[in-house]
């Protein structure tokens with residue numbers, strides 16, 4: 001079931017606009033993440049799609065599920081599955097009864113036979129590998145297991161649309177990772193359309209076919225994770241996804257100066273703000289002819305595929321982060337307190353109103 005929103009906006013009384021008029025299309029079978037800082041309107045958008053919240057009447061926005069206009073359809077008739085962080089299970093019911101609940105309260109003519117309900121519930125519990133726990137109560141399960149029950153319960157009515165609001169928010173990192181895999185697997189196997197809210201970049205990028213990046217009630221960009229990272233629509237998206245280092249200064253006679261930092265450049269004269277990803281910063285014991293960016297190592301984290309190095313200097317408004325290969329880290333013998341030089345491999349620029357300008361390799365594109 002596809003989802004199509006046109007001109008969906010939301011005011012909360014005089015508190016201002018929670019959602020600017022939003023247009024969004026989610027294809028049938030797609031898994032889309034809504035990602036953005038706190039207060040950007042993610043939950044509001046999800047609740048409007050669910051039918052838990054009404055959109056503004058002006059503009060008169062519409063919500064379509066496939067060809068069906070559900071704008072004025074009650075939440076219970078939208079045939080949606082929900083998983084919310086705080087959408088607790090019924091504590092006095094067993095796991096089995098929790099998952100079966102939605103089926104047992106269907107009107108008689110729609111309700112499957114008790115044998116059928118049993119088969120369906122066990123099939124779902126098998127999918128989330130909890131069939132052994134069918135007779136337990138929620139309090140006897142871990143947080144991650146409880147969320148798997150929530151997932152099974154949401155899927156019991158075979159919804160064509162599944163909406164999830166920070167579904168794994170309250171769980172620790174390892175369990176979150178595991179549940180992401182569950183969700184992706186169930187999504188692919190059962191072929192429903194999913195929309196989920198998260199403020200966790202990694203979760204959104206890893207799980208989603210496409211991610212909608214939101215800020216101030218607007219969708220800044222909706223794209224594949226790869227496109228968002230490599231072709232951000234504006235400065236907000238660039239800065240929101242991944243770490244960014246800033247070099248801001250005055251360009252004169254082909255040199256950008258910022259305190260003790262100097263970078264040769266062919267940029268036009270005037271104020272410039274360059275943005276660099278951590279992997280675009282090389283570290284060296286001596287400055288290059290093109291770049292003189294002295295810095296001190298303040299922290300080193302060698303855990304993972306790359307080594308993360310934090311740098312400080314008077315000319316930096318905020319500490320820089322550089323990522324190095326382990327071989328380079330060992331060659332430089334990096335330790336905290338060490339003084340060295342940052343050498344940009346390339347950098348990015350945006351116009352005053354935030355549009356991207358072509359990324360440029362630094363003049364001394366040293367390896």
Ligand SMILES: Nc1ncnc2c1ncn2[C@@H]1O[C@H](COP(=O)(O)OP(=O)(O)OP(=O)(O)O)[C@@H](O)[C@H]1O
Pocket residue numbers: 012015017018036037038039040041042043044045199
């Ligand atoms: N019931 C409400 N009454 C008044 N203002 C509200 C209400 N619900 C949300 N808002 C406001 O609407 C804006 C968007 O809120 P929303 O909860 O959609 O953001 P969010 O992106 O989901 O944030 P978070 O990640 O913190 O949950 C915020 O400024 C919020 O304060």
